[in-house]
Amino acid sequence: MPTFNFKKIDISYLDQGQGEVIVFLHGFLENKNMWQQTMVAFQKTHRCIAIDLLGHGQTPCLGYIHSMEKQADMILSLLNHLDIKKFHLVGHSMGGYIALAILEKKPRMVQQLVLLNSTSAEDSEERKVNRERAVAAVKQNHLLFIGVAVTNLFSANSQKKLNAIIEKLKIEAQAIPKQGVIAALSGMKIRKDRTFLLAQGTHDILVILGKKDPVLPYESTKALSKLKKVKLVTLTEGHMSWLENPEAMQEALNDFIRA
Numbered sequence: 001m002p003t004f005n006f007k008k009i010d011i012s013y014l015d016q017g018q019g020e021v022i023v024f025l026h027g028f029l030e031n032k033n034m035w036q037q038t039m040v041a042f043q044k045t046h047r048c049i050a051i052d053l054l055g056h057g058q059t060p061c062l063g064y065i066h067s068m069e070k071q072a073d074m075i076l077s078l079l080n081h082l083d084i085k086k087f088h089l090v091g092h093s094m095g096g097y098i099a100l101a102i103l104e105k106k107p108r109m110v111q112q113l114v115l116l117n118s119t120s121a122e123d124s125e126e127r128k129v130n131r132e133r134a135v136a137a138v139k140q141n142h143l144l145f146i147g148v149a150v151t152n153l154f155s156a157n158s159q160k161k162l163n164a165i166i167e168k169l170k171i172e173a174q175a176i177p178k179q180g181v182i183a184a185l186s187g188m189k190i191r192k193d194r195t196f197l198l199a200q201g202t203h204d205i206l207v208i209l210g211k212k213d214p215v216l217p218y219e220s221t222k223a224l225s226k227l228k229k230v231k232l233v234t235l236t237e238g239h240m241s242w243l244e245n246p247e248a249m250q251e252a253l254n255d256f257i258r259a
Contacts, residue, residue, distance in 0.1 A: 001058070004078045011078055012058035013051040017043025020111070021087035022257065023079070024050040025095030027117070028184050029150055029173040031057030034092070034242060041250055042257075049082070051075060053098070055180025066183040068191045072101035079109075088257055090114040093216075093239065094184065100194040107202065112257060114206045116249070117213060117239045119221045122193040131189040135182050142178040146170065155212035155238035165243060201228035206256040208232075208249060213239045231256065 003010040014032055016039055024035040032050035039048040052059035054066045054074060062070065075098070079087065088111050091099035096118025103110050123131065137145045150170045151159060159166065198205055207224050209216070211234055218234075225232035233252040237244035 003058075004081055006074050006077050007062060009060045009062055010058075011051065011074060013049060013078065014039065015047070015049050015082070017045075017047045019046045021047045021049060021084050023075070023087045023089050024048065025075070025089070025091040025098050026050070026053060026056065027091075027093030027095050028188070029056075029146060029169075029176060029181070030092065030095075031172065033057070037246070038090075038242065038250065038253065041254070046088075046257075049079075049084075049087075051078065053095070053184075055183050056176055061177065061179045061183055064179070064183055064186070065190070066180075066187040068097045068101040068187060069105075070187070071098040072105055075102060076106060085109060086111055088112045088114070090116060090253070091118055092116040092242065093118050094188055097188065097191050097194075100197060101191075103197055103203065104194060107197075110203060112204045112206070114208065114253065114256065115224075116208045117210055117216055117241055118207075119216060120193065120195040120198050120224065121221070122191055123189055128189050131185050135185050138178060138181050138185070142181055143174050146173045146176070146181065149173075152214055153239040154244060155210065155214065157212070158237050158240070158244045162243060195224070195227075198224060198227045198230055203229065204256075205230045206233065206252065208235065208241055208252055210235050210238045210241055210244065212237050215239050 026034050032052045035050040042048050055061040089099045096115040147170050150173050235241050235245040235248050241249045
């Protein structure tokens with residue numbers, strides 16, 4: 001497994017295939033391996049890179065708050081190390097927030113952007129309060145918090161159908177250190193609204209949403225599709241489209257990136 005040294009910590013990543021580059025960014029409580037099947041589908045025609053974000057997977061923490069900007073700087077340093085100048089960018093949930101920070105920093109490097117179960121909006125005041133409560137819960141019992149949080153990412157229907165998969169995800173997520181969970185929650189809480197980047201209409205952007213997403217309000221987020229050059233694909237289930245609607249998600253990615 002290749003690693004890249006960034007500010008004295010080793011960043012773990014996958015690098016597979018050849019061709020135009022697609023960079024995949026996982027979400028909160030996930031890791032780079034969530035993209036394995038998606039990468040298999042693309043790697044005959046594209047070079048696919050998936051990165052363990054700060055404090056997740058096999059990448060250690062870097063300070064007490066992992067802001068979206070700090071994550072973006074890490075990713076851009078890795079891509080510079082790999083001599084990558086242009087890339088498609090796919091981000092799930094928190095990965096989408098980081099993708100937008102990359103787009104703001106280096107717009108000429110980004111060919112297309114996919115926000116998977118993600119949004120360009122900042123946290124609402126209510127959501128910020130919930131982040132603070134989550135941090136308190138993590139400090140009290142971070143394994144219990146992770147178990148509940150992972151389950152609550154799925155629609156009610158998926159919770160019944162995908163119980164074994166959800167339990168496996170919980171075990172993987174519980175390997176994330178307490179500080180990694182807190183640093184991510186704190187970073188998401190302070191992220192800024194980047195809807196202006198979508199409104200500029202300079203990039204083709206795909207937004208994939210779950211109609212029954214328990215954590216990302218569908219009705220308000222789908223309004224992004226009214227912006228120039230933003231395409232919306234609506235799937236039937238929750239926040240974890242890569243597991244709840246895998247075929248439909250893959251089809252949407254194929255249609256967009258291969259267009």
